[in-house]
Amino acid sequence: MKPEEQQLAALRSELNYDKTNKCVQCGYCLPACPTYLTMGVETHSPRGRINLVKMAGEGKIKDLSVLEEPLDLCLGCRACETVCPTGVEYGAILESARAAITRRKTFTVPQKAMRNLLFKKVFPSRKAMNLIGNAMWVYEKSGVQKLARKSGLMKKLPAHLGEFEKIPPPAVAPAQRASLPAFTPAKGERKYTVAMFVGCVMDAMFRRINQLSVQLLAEVGCDVIVVENQTCCGALHAHTGELDESKNLAKKNILAFARNDVDFIVNNAGGCGAMMVEYDHLLADEPEWAERAEQFVKKTKDISQVLVLCGGIQGEKRSAERVTYQRSCHMTNVQKVTEEPVSLLKNLSNVDLIEMNNANMCCGSAGIYNIVNYDASMEILDHKMKDVKETETTTIVTTNPGCLLQMKLGIEREKMGDRVRAVHLIEYLAERSGMINAADQSLS
Ligand code: SF4
Ligand code: SF4
Structure with missing residues (x-):
């Protein structure tokens, strides 16, 4: 040749x-x-x-x-x-x-340094993501956030970052951040032993959802293990062309989760789950990893699947509410998990689930797509919010952190914050089952 x-x-x-x-x-x-x-x-x-x-x-x-x-x-x-x-x-x-x-691609020295820092040091490190979570809490509680918003500084930030600054959930205090136990026993008879995948962004920004996930799993009869040495799923890396790094992370997770004999490896983020169920494809050209990747994939489940397997969540009698469900593309199109979240919502008493038109259409979040391709993302989001408005619901339920933030952004853009909120499915189930107060759920 x-x-x-x-x-x-x-x-x-x-x-x-x-x-x-x-x-x-x-x-x-x-x-x-x-x-x-x-x-x-x-x-x-x-x-x-x-x-x-x-x-x-x-x-x-x-x-x-x-x-x-x-x-x-x-x-x-x-x-x-x-x-x-x-x-x-x-x-x-x-x-x-x-x-x-x-x-x-030729990256400038600062670009290269930033990519290395984010992809190799920050996202894969639970310690670094914890630090970010704690820094967000300090920013929120120290008064700096109030001052920055009042001074108009946020409006001057580049790349519309000021708009994104408003939407993350309230930060979790450092003392509470440490409270995700290594082992949580099932309440009553044990049905399964599961290992919880905590993620990187989920762990830093949505720790409360991780905590509620563990509690709900225990509530329905699962022993829950939080495996040490687990790391980021590698989705952000794969989507930004850092495929070799995402393979490294996949291998680390396969090794970390193989240390415990569990029935399922459970995640609560559509994007992470989609990455994890394709570890076998990702490592297909590395024969020494093929079988281990296959085993990992077989056990990987979205939390809604495990909750349904365990019999679902028994909601308390609460006030009537109309909700709509924003489907995560990765959960729908890659994991093919479509029915379980719907059946969990339909099982709740006094909850009227109204499916939106074009329910399977992406909301425009797609990892950091909404930041790097702001205009394109907002055009897609505006279509989505039109479909949401037509449902005349007061709660948008999602199953992915990116969709959740994007829905909150959509609510802000449409100035609907006084009557509509966006929550993760797990928060909603915890609320309707009486595990947490609806008052704890801040409106977007
Ligand atoms: S055009 Fe689209 S739908 Fe048709 S074969 Fe190609 S990828 Fe598939
Ligand atoms: S944006 Fe279009 S081309 Fe890209 S994954 Fe979605 S449907 Fe396929």
């Missing part, structure tokens, strides 16, 4: 080029794609993006940076996969292409 043919063969394997051949250009995926629907251009559709990768694999596009904008503007929601008649693995194509672009 000539050197240029060898180079092209290596690029094809790096790009997952073979997977692009499954695309027959039918276009069935176009109406399912939020970025095609809002932007209306072929390069921002699944078919268009697949074609760009294909052309790069065939040497028709020499400079991979041409692919950067169309792929950056993809939400990675994977709705296209669910309607594709030939089973194109779009997610795998997207992640490989993003990694190939990132490998060839």
Whole structure:
């Protein structure tokens, strides 16, 4: 083989080029794609993006940076996969292409340092994420937050960060942060032993949801273990082209969770769960990890699945409420968990679940997509909020931290905070079962 043919063969394997051949250009995926629907251009559709990768694999596009904008503007929601008649693995194509672009990209020294810090030191470290959680508490309680908001400083922050500053949940005090026990026994008869995956952002910003998750699991009959040495799932890395680092994190989690013999590895974040159920695909080219990854995937469950397996949550008699459910794309399209959250909500007494139109359409959150592609994300969010408004509900229930924050942002943008709130499914179940007070749930 000539050197240029060898180079092209290596690029094809790096790009997952073979997977692009499954695309027959039918276009069935176009109406399912939020970025095609809002932007209306072929390069921002699944078919268009697949074609760009294909052309790069065939040497028709020499400079991979041409692919950067169309792929950056993809939400990675994977709705296209669910309607594709030939089973194109779009997610795998997207992640490989993003990694190939990132490998060839020249970052400035500060950019490189920032990426290294975030991807290698901060997200994978529970200690660092704890520090961030504690810093948020100090910021909130010391009066700095009040001062910054009053002074108008927030409005001057770049990249609309001032808008995002308003939406995180109240920070958990450092003393309470330490209270996620290594072992929580089942209440009554034990049905399962589960290991709780605590995540990175979930652990720093949504510790309360993690605590409630452990309590609810124990309540329905699970012994709950919080495994030491677990780390970030690697989703943020994979979505930003740091595929090698996400493989490292997957291996660390596989090893950490293999130390305990459990029935299930439970997560409460749609995005993390979607990453974890694909560890076998992620490590498919490393035979020594294949079996261990497969075992890990078999045990991985969203918390709603385990709660349903254990018989669900018995809600108390509480005031009537109309709620709608914002489906996490990753939970729906990748984990294929669709019915369990709905059945948990429907089981609650006095809760009227109203499904919104276009329920499977992405809300535009997609990790940090809403920060780096603000305008595109807000256009998608505005469509979502129109569907939410039509339900005339007072609570939006979600199953993913990104969706939760995006829904809170949507409520802010629509100035509906006096009558609508957004909560995680776990908070809602805890509230309706009397585990926590509704008053604890701050309105968005
Ligand atoms: S639906 Fe599948 S085969 Fe058809 S254009 Fe889209 S990705 Fe290609
Ligand atoms: S992942 Fe979502 S945004 Fe990206 S091409 Fe598929 S449907 Fe469109």
